[in-house]
Amino acid sequence: MTARDEQKEQRRQLIKDKAIELFAKKGYAETKIGDIAKAADMSVGLMFHYFESKEKLFEEIVRYGAMRTNYPREMNFENPLDYFEGFLKMLFQYSIEQPHIMYLFVIMGRLGFSESVPQSIKKIFGEINQVEQSAEIIAAGQKYGYFREGDPYSLSFAFWSSVQGIMEQLAAFPEMRTKEKMPDYKWIVDIIRGNA
């Protein structure tokens, strides 16, 4: 890769980074190309040199987000509780160091709604189904008493919805993003764990 290509890649990355933050904080429609340009300190015109359109930029971010918010499958764990504790611990940790991951989470979580999101993007999203996957793990774990009683899918839904909510509020209130003030991941795992 030539020096110029690297430069180009860095510029693109800068734009994506700023856009991720803005899309997470304000949503797709409320984020104007002008906002992103200003955040990345460049002219609006230049944005179109790097990205074909606002939609394509968003699509690229979603594609990236799909990768980044989807570790669980790859994680290996001792027992099913570890699956959730390990993931949350990591997520909360990362959120302080690189708000990045938190923003991606917010963006991905919102895709469920938005009837206005183009089909190509919804498709990427549809392929990940955190709730479904986790429900299976919960169902299996319940047999060994790792989780509380209750419909596994509902438990999984409650758990991931809460995680989503916390990521969103953390995105909105940066003053909560310190070691001291961050929620403890164990509190959240207790949604599915109960006193099992």
Next chain:
Amino acid sequence: MTARDEQKEQRRQLIKDKAIELFAKKGYAETKIGDIAKAADMSVGLMFHYFESKEKLFEEIVRYGAMRTNYPREMNFENPLDYFEGFLKMLFQYSIEQPHIMYLFVIMGRLGFSESVPQSIKKIFGEINQVEQSAEIIAAGQKYGYFREGDPYSLSFAFWSSVQGIMEQLAAFPEMRTKEKMPDYKWIVDIIRGNA
């Protein structure tokens, strides 16, 4: 009140109802006046007969939402746990019967972000501080062992963020809004209760 005034009030209410659902599902910017008009089965022009502008309509909804999502202060409770259990039980119940309240919750919860929201609206929002109020109740309750250990503000933040997340996901996935599939309010209260 004359018959015509009543008629007018009903029309305004119809518009607000449809708008609440749309604003909750798609956000402010992505909800077009045309969308609301279509949902309320009237012309776009007529919308402006009833509401001065999209922003004023939104403001009115936020004002209404501030009232509806802010019961806790008025609730009386035996012990501090009741405060949260009672509120959540009611909220989840209502969400099935009248998605209304859920949508309002979503709208209110999102106001935290949106730097684009006009000042007048932010002001209404700023006056409610669920997290702050609840933190006090938690702090008081901890002394008597009603809640788990931990920073009261963080606990309150985690709790309300989770509620927010659940309301949002319920708004997005109506198939979860049945007695059987709804999360159990006790699961969520366990965030702050732990095994205390």
Next chain:
DNA sequence: TAATTCATTGAATTTATATTCAATATCATA
């Protein structure tokens, strides 16, 4: 019934924003 007021529409206007484009500057390399 006539006059008045309100409800409603669809088309015209304005405005905000995405997108295009021609011109210029900067960089890389022969």
Next chain:
DNA sequence: TATGATATTGAATATAAATTCAATGAATTA
């Protein structure tokens, strides 16, 4: 240094959505 390629800008254009408005229809009241 000259040439070509890429980066960058600001202004022009296109587009979509909010808002206004004149005209029409329906209800209400004198």
